[in-house]
Amino acid sequence: MSYFDILDYIDKEKFNSNSEHVSSINIQQKLILNETTGSDSVAFIPAHLGTVKAKVADLAKKKRDWKIEILEQDNDREVSFEDALKIVVPNDHWDSFCSIFDSAPSNNNYINLNSLLNETMEEEMQDLRKELRVALAHLYDESEFRKLNKNSGIWKWVFGAVSYNTKGKGISTPVTQENKGKDIQKLYDKLLEVYGSDRGNLEMIIEAIKDKKPLNTFGVFKGYDFLYGTRIYSKYHRVNLYFESLVDMSYHISETIYVPKNSDLLDKIVEESREVKVVRNIIYPKGGAFTSRFLQVLSDTIEDLETEEGEE
Numbered sequence: 001m002s003y004f005d006i007l008d009y010i011d012k013e014k015f016n017s018n019s020e021h022v023s024s025i026n027i028q029q030k031l032i033l034n035e036t037t038g039s040d041s042v043a044f045i046p047a048h049l050g051t052v053k054a055k056v057a058d059l060a061k062k063k064r065d066w067k068i069e070i071l072e073q074d075n076d077r078e079v080s081f082e083d084a085l086k087i088v089v090p091n092d093h094w095d096s097f098c099s100i101f102d103s104a105p106s107n108n109n110y111i112n113l114n115s116l117l118n119e120t121m122e123e124e125m126q127d128l129r130k131e132l133r134v135a136l137a138h139l140y141d142e143s144e145f146r147k148l149n150k151n152s153g154i155w156k157w158v159f160g161a162v163s164y165n166t167k168g169k170g171i172s173t174p175v176t177q178e179n180k181g182k183d184i185q186k187l188y189d190k191l192l193e194v195y196g197s198d199r200g201n202l203e204m205i206i207e208a209i210k211d212k213k214p215l216n217t218f219g220v221f222k223g224y225d226f227l228y229g230t231r232i233y234s235k236y237h238r239v240n241l242y243f244e245s246l247v248d249m250s251y252h253i254s255e256t257i258y259v260p261k262n263s264d265l266l267d268k269i270v271e272e273s274r275e276v277k278v279v280r281n282i283i284y285p286k287g288g289a290f291t292s293r294f295l296q297v298l299s300d301t302i303e304d305l306e307t308e309e310g311e312e
Helices: 003-036 046-062 091-098 114-139 143-159 177-195 199-210 263-272 292-311
Strands: 040-043 065-072 076-081 085-090 109-112 226-236 239-248 253-258 276-279 282-285
Touching: 040 046, 046 085, 046 091, 046 114, 076 091, 085 091, 114 177, 114 199, 143 177, 143 226, 143 239, 143 253, 143 292, 177 199, 177 226, 263 276, 263 292
Parallel strands: 040 085
Antiparallel strands: 065 076, 065 109, 076 085, 226 239, 239 253, 253 282, 276 282
């Protein structure tokens, strides 16, 4: 490339750059002018397609049909939706702008925004469904649920676990600790089946979950007494134990230990610990949940009774 060719190339680049700069300034000036006249205005570029689309969708929520006026300039078009919205569209991006609509806008004609409205509403519903999934995941990671996970883990570490008896046995909960992931997915699917197309109920249930309000006001939860729980059957030194830990609809944790046919153990527990009370064959913690200290007392007491029986 010769010296003069290089100079010519540089001049062209300066011209193109300057033209784009001038075009940008012109658009900004038009937006400022529209702001002073009270018209809602926005400049269209492909990178801001979502923003412009949202503004047009807002119009669609007010009414379906809008009269369009298009003022063609040298470098752009000013598209007015009556007195509600004005969009400055550079000529280079006109086709991209028209992709928002079923057909290209034309001057002094009406455009129907029905399909855009339907598309926007479905996108919003999809966002709500995703928000519901996230809300459920966060709910079952709240402190009460983590405490239940911790307590059941300590129980299994000390006494072992022969089996889980959470389903049935008078326990009604949509999510069990032992099948947490699968049960949350089933609950989510059920909520979508019932409320997936009902925006109002979706918004209300998401708000209730986030604010930790009682959920049994919603039909899906009405058949349950608890939100979360586990019932573990353990056999420790020939003693049958049933540990139960539950989170109710008011987000309170409660625990019990059922000890069938072992009055000696229950009598000894009453003597050894002030943290619990015994009613028939059931041990109740006075503070809602058993402490690690009491579980150690229970373990030691069972072992001591076994030793005493062996000596006899």
